[in-house]
Amino acid sequence: MWKKDERIPSGCAISGFINRCGRKESGEAILRSIAAMHERSNGLGGGFAVYGCYPEYAACYAFHLMFESEAARDRVEEFLRRSFVVQGAEPIPTRSVASITDQPLLWRYFLEVRPESLTVGNTFLTEEDFVVAAVMEINAHFDGAYVASSGKNMGVFKGVGYPEEIGRFYRLEEYQGYLWTAHGRFPTNTPGWWGGAHPFALLDWSVVHNGEISSYGINKRYLEGHGYLCRLGTDTEVIAYLFDLFQRRHGLPLSATCLALAAPFWSEIDRLPPEEATIARAVRMVYGSGLLNGPFSIIVANRSGMIGLNDRIKLRPMVVAERGETVYMASEEAAIREICPSVDRLWYARGGEPVVAAMMPLGAEAEAEVA
Amino acid sequence: MTSLVLPEFLHRVDHQRCRRCKRCVMSCGFGALQFLERVVADHAKCVGCHRCATFCPEGAITIERNPTALRYNAHWSEEHRKAIWRQAESGGMLLSAMGNDKPYPSYFDHLLLDACQVTNPSIDPLREPMELRTYLGSKPERLEFGAGPDGKPRLTVELAPQVQLETPLVFSAMSFGSISLNAQKALAMAAEKCGITMNTGEGGLHKDLYPYSRHVVIQVASGRFGVSPEYLQQGAAVEIKIGQGAKPGIGGHLPGEKVPHEISETRMVPVGTDCLSPAPHHDIYSIEDLAQLIGALKEATRYEKPVGVKIAAVHNVAAIASGIVRAGADFIFLDGFRGGTGAAPTVIRDHVGLPIELAVAAVDDRLRREGIRNRASLVVAGGIRSSADVAKAVALGADVCAIGTAALVAMGCHLCQKCYTGNCSWGIATQRSELVRRLEPDVAAERLVNLVRAWSLELKEILGALGLNAIESLRGSRERLRAVGLDQTTLDILGVKPAGR
Ligand code: SF4
Numbered sequence A: 001m002w003k004k005d006e007r008i009p010s011g012c013a014i015s016g017f018i019n020r021c022g023r024k025e026s027g028e029a030i031l032r033s034i035a036a037m038h039e040r041s042n043g044l045g046g047g048f049a050v051y052g053c054y055p056e057y058a059a060c061y062a063f064h065l066m067f068e069s070e071a072a073r074d075r076v077e078e079f080l081r082r083s084f085v086v087q088g089a090e091p092i093p094t095r096s097v098a099s100i101t102d103q104p105l106l107w108r109y110f111l112e113v114r115p116e117s118l119t120v121g122n123t124f125l126t127e128e129d130f131v132v133a134a135v136m137e138i139n140a141h142f143d144g145a146y147v148a149s150s151g152k153n154m155g156v157f158k159g160v161g162y163p164e165e166i167g168r169f170y171r172l173e174e175y176q177g178y179l180w181t182a183h184g185r186f187p188t189n190t191p192g193w194w195g196g197a198h199p200f201a202l203l204d205w206s207v208v209h210n211g212e213i214s215s216y217g218i219n220k221r222y223l224e225g226h227g228y229l230c231r232l233g234t235d236t237e238v239i240a241y242l243f244d245l246f247q248r249r250h251g252l253p254l255s256a257t258c259l260a261l262a263a264p265f266w267s268e269i270d271r272l273p274p275e276e277a278t279i280a281r282a283v284r285m286v287y288g289s290g291l292l293n294g295p296f297s298i299i300v301a302n303r304s305g306m307i308g309l310n311d312r313i314k315l316r317p318m319v320v321a322e323r324g325e326t327v328y329m330a331s332e333e334a335a336i337r338e339i340c341p342s343v344d345r346l347w348y349a350r351g352g353e354p355v356v357a358a359m360m361p362l363g364a365e366a367e368a369e370v371a
Numbered sequence B: 001m002t003s004l005v006l007p008e009f010l011h012r013v014d015h016q017r018c019r020r021c022k023r024c025v026m027s028c029g030f031g032a033l034q035f036l037e038r039v040v041a042d043h044a045k046c047v048g049c050h051r052c053a054t055f056c057p058e059g060a061i062t063i064e065r066n067p068t069a070l071r072y073n074a075h076w077s078e079e080h081r082k083a084i085w086r087q088a089e090s091g092g093m094l095l096s097a098m099g100n101d102k103p104y105p106s107y108f109d110h111l112l113l114d115a116c117q118v119t120n121p122s123i124d125p126l127r128e129p130m131e132l133r134t135y136l137g138s139k140p141e142r143l144e145f146g147a148g149p150d151g152k153p154r155l156t157v158e159l160a161p162q163v164q165l166e167t168p169l170v171f172s173a174m175s176f177g178s179i180s181l182n183a184q185k186a187l188a189m190a191a192e193k194c195g196i197t198m199n200t201g202e203g204g205l206h207k208d209l210y211p212y213s214r215h216v217v218i219q220v221a222s223g224r225f226g227v228s229p230e231y232l233q234q235g236a237a238v239e240i241k242i243g244q245g246a247k248p249g250i251g252g253h254l255p256g257e258k259v260p261h262e263i264s265e266t267r268m269v270p271v272g273t274d275c276l277s278p279a280p281h282h283d284i285y286s287i288e289d290l291a292q293l294i295g296a297l298k299e300a301t302r303y304e305k306p307v308g309v310k311i312a313a314v315h316n317v318a319a320i321a322s323g324i325v326r327a328g329a330d331f332i333f334l335d336g337f338r339g340g341t342g343a344a345p346t347v348i349r350d351h352v353g354l355p356i357e358l359a360v361a362a363v364d365d366r367l368r369r370e371g372i373r374n375r376a377s378l379v380v381a382g383g384i385r386s387s388a389d390v391a392k393a394v395a396l397g398a399d400v401c402a403i404g405t406a407a408l409v410a411m412g413c414h415l416c417q418k419c420y421t422g423n424c425s426w427g428i429a430t431q432r433s434e435l436v437r438r439l440e441p442d443v444a445a446e447r448l449v450n451l452v453r454a455w456s457l458e459l460k461e462i463l464g465a466l467g468l469n470a471i472e473s474l475r476g477s478r479e480r481l482r483a484v485g486l487d488q489t490t491l492d493i494l495g496v497k498p499a500g501r
């Protein structure tokens, strides 16, 4: 296996859409969209995140795992049984695709946290903290095992290959989701490691990322100080962890999280109205180590929405479009036109300004019904 | 007693070229030159400060290292032999000034910075904004928000006071007494112009510097010279001086003959009294005493300015720093063993302390491990020679670098290491009015401003090459450093990978 502390730079294509009312559709559309940007990947990584795909297990943390061997699977399953109530366990269904070889063992588990495991001595963990710790434990300490996703009612399907092949391999046309994101990868060197493909996910956060984070070194050290172990060899994982830290653990408003990740320049901050300037200044001072510096466009999703964000000097492309209650984001306009030829509105996201596509309250209800 | 030590330098005048203007004779602060029909040098008094050679209109002066050789001995070096002769002649401790000049390894010179190629673009600082702004002070670990009346998020915590610096550089503490008022004025003027700070050192704040007080860090040292309510109200921040890199664990002594009227007024002591800075603060014998003093100073300054602590880097520096942060310091000034001084026992200067590179790495690591790194800024000093050193120190974990020696060199200092004599020909480390006068504050300030500007430009260039446009993305990013020729243990301490990996 490829060593877990080596980093591989890569370039990429991303695409995603959300039906803000929670109406679901199969994986065919996202497959066509990402396939339209075939040249932006080189066959060394592709993947998808889908939300709303496990209504029958909506209350469980759906763990998607990759194993290099049966022995690794045994060890991890033993760990999972010890830590969780396992409500379901099965191999992830795949079909054989000629170009896809060397796949690891792919399994999924539907897990519930035992309330008693949340008290450790005198400290009380939240369920999420417990799940995060378990994911970190597996990724860092179980050789030959890797957690691809760990959220509720969502899943990440990824591997080594062109994204459209990966999609067929995982039979994505059989899944239904209201939010899909996809990624095609162009890594600059070639370890064929399935875990290195995007999306990266933690709890129900998932990130697809086009670009390279030049500030990876400090982002990683900062996160390690908060208990996140960056062992997956690409800079994208830090984005997922930063979202988890800022949004879930520190409870920052989304606007503040985006200020931290793609901060305005001091000269801009100095010109803001006093209250906004105070906030922006404080965010930069306190969360400077979380600033994502370098070229990137990302689509970050969780169960309640999707955010597109560009680096503050916009060194990577990102197009956004709207049609009815569906919002599309992609590296290229073609990827959107492919699945939605006539849009109501289409624009280029500005550097450092997040585009937020949140579920509508109605959608949240629909989602609750399904659950 | 006749000295057995031969002169260190030979001062040569090309008498053919010399036009007998006597400028050199007047410029020498050490009385090494006389005019007896022609310029005559007392070589033994020449300290190699180059003032005369720099200003000779005919370029008639050369100063050479005395080539007269002692028999080579690897163990009994010339330096050791000379030191013994000097001590046999004087019976006293040997004194030195400026920083440790021994050939200990410089870890900065074993570190290389990264740059971008293809996968991530470098950024052109001439076209794109590049940010060096840094805030000195304590930051909370996290922010908390509530909803304002308009439903928009609003901060519910107020941040501790901060000092805004336009570049991650400040001038180190150099007191009025150890340097001249003109030198301090130049530092203050330059600090204001550059949007950074200078530091009073332990000698109080002369009234002439009050107009610059927003760019002055005021020091409270063991002698408490010049500390008064009024003094505390001045200044952008307060620094408690525990120690200094050039002489960890050692106090200070400004002899009475160097305490004329102005210094006496600023230090608040009678003219002609010795100013003794005790080795420890006599009200600080442990960390809780320090916590009390920090608290008292915050109280006295109404919690309006950061209060920090300056320590010398010594062996257990990480644990000490952690204690200081927990004691409530808003910043730590870490001074490495190359740090300068106006006067120190040579034996201490040359044999005590830690290299700043290792100290900053160890402290930054420890504070991160304990989850308190945000609570205090790290100001790092002790032999910072160039913008490259600054960039490397920042990558190792410094928030800000402080420069003392480099600032003096910018003003003309030639590192002759004779500051303790009070005869500085450059008008810097002296109180002799005829010498002080030659350092024009405006001119010296301009040199300082130029230096800070030049380093800042270079830092921007470095950031751009790294594909970064804000200094905070380099801070603590050891991933962007690689080491050449260091052993594994040192690599572990620095947290840096060897080059090629
Ligand atoms: S300054 Fe130069 S020219 Fe003037 S007296 Fe000295 S050596 Fe001669």
Ligand code: SF4
Pocket (backbone or CB within 6 Å): B049, B097, B098, B408, B412, B413, B414, B415, B416, B417, B418, B419, B420, B423, B424, B425, B426, B427, B428, B429
């Ligand atoms: S300040 Fe003056 S006396 Fe001190 S080293 Fe520099 S030139 Fe020499």
